Amino acid sequence: MRLERAFRDFIEFHEIDNQSQYTVRNYRRYVGSFVEWLKTEHEVTSTDDLRVAHLRGWISHLQKRMNRDGRELKDSTVRIWGVHVLAFCHWLESEKIVEQDITSRFKLPRVEQEYIPTFTPEEVERLFEACEDSSIGVTPSVQKALTARNRAILAVLIDAGLRRSELLGLRLCDVDREMRLLIVHRKGNKWQQVPISRDGFRYLHEYLSKHRKSLAAKAGRDVARKDDAVFLSRRGGAITVHTLNQLFDRLQERTGIEGKRVSPHNCRRYMATTQLAMGRSPLDVQRQMGHTTLRMTNHYASLTVEHIQKSHEQYSPLRSKPSVGTETIGMGYWDE
Numbered sequence: 001m002r003l004e005r006a007f008r009d010f011i012e013f014h015e016i017d018n019q020s021q022y023t024v025r026n027y028r029r030y031v032g033s034f035v036e037w038l039k040t041e042h043e044v045t046s047t048d049d050l051r052v053a054h055l056r057g058w059i060s061h062l063q064k065r066m067n068r069d070g071r072e073l074k075d076s077t078v079r080i081w082g083v084h085v086l087a088f089c090h091w092l093e094s095e096k097i098v099e100q101d102i103t104s105r106f107k108l109p110r111v112e113q114e115y116i117p118t119f120t121p122e123e124v125e126r127l128f129e130a131c132e133d134s135s136i137g138v139t140p141s142v143q144k145a146l147t148a149r150n151r152a153i154l155a156v157l158i159d160a161g162l163r164r165s166e167l168l169g170l171r172l173c174d175v176d177r178e179m180r181l182l183i184v185h186r187k188g189n190k191w192q193q194v195p196i197s198r199d200g201f202r203y204l205h206e207y208l209s210k211h212r213k214s215l216a217a218k219a220g221r222d223v224a225r226k227d228d229a230v231f232l233s234r235r236g237g238a239i240t241v242h243t244l245n246q247l248f249d250r251l252q253e254r255t256g257i258e259g260k261r262v263s264p265h266n267c268r269r270y271m272a273t274t275q276l277a278m279g280r281s282p283l284d285v286q287r288q289m290g291h292t293t294l295r296m297t298n299h300y301a302s303l304t305v306e307h308i309q310k311s312h313e314q315y316s317p318l319r320s321k322p323s324v325g326t327e328t329i330g331m332g333y334w335d336e
Helices: 003-016 021-042 052-063 075-094 121-129 140-160 164-168 198-219 241-255 264-278 282-289 294-301 306-314
Strands: 181-186 190-195
Touching: 003 021, 003 075, 021 052, 021 075, 052 075, 121 140, 121 241, 140 164, 140 198, 140 241, 140 264, 164 181, 164 241, 164 264, 190 282, 264 282, 282 294
Parallel strands: none
Antiparallel strands: 181 190
16 A cells, blocks of 8 residues: 555544544644655655664654754654654554554664653742733723633643643533533543632632623623633634743743743643642542543652652651660570
């Protein structure tokens, strides 16, 4: 089979499987680049000619590739590209499109686990203080609404630990006011009830009950429908990824936080590391974050040292004392 045809069938397979648009888009990007590279660099256009050497050559190519800043791609980035291509090759094998086994002898490059610093409680306070909107050319009511919206966004990300895409996908019918639950569309096309604390929910309630209608009116919407987006832009439409990124760029500039990225994902990281350090069950944190296994949750546990510091302080070898009454106990039935 021609590689381009196999690639189209692979994308169609995931679309039929109801994979998220984000997942399908990534497969188009990463696997599409691999197929094009095979064609231009090695003149490989058929799946019958695909070999493990091509997979290794692709990784080597990526490791030498420069990003937009003129720097080599990070090892973690190279691995992400490799994971998607490996999934494509596994699919070729499972569909019996290729006869030879090309994946069992291929290993992805190892990635050094970096320490990624997250926020401190003092920095979180500064983030909330920096949510004040300063848009030019808007009415005071819209300005207040945008400020309330910004604080609600920050509260939901930090307290509930949602992903960026999950936050953008929230609809009015996804907010349970009585139970303080968010119905979240998670990875793998799954829906899950995610709790939010009283402290976090009060920001969201303030925005929805008092200010959201001011933004909706900008788009001529006087009636709130259940499928309408929770978070609106200054023009009354649903906020986009670009709008959210702009908000966090402003927050970083206003707070002056240095040495760490001010982003939606770092809010999620702050929630996970803080809760694990406070002693919340890793299983509960796993469900809160929507992880399918504890493996990813444990990654966040490794980012905080507070709990291991306390444990080490308690069991320091320098504080070790001999057990009472053991001085005369010998090692055997003989005299020393």
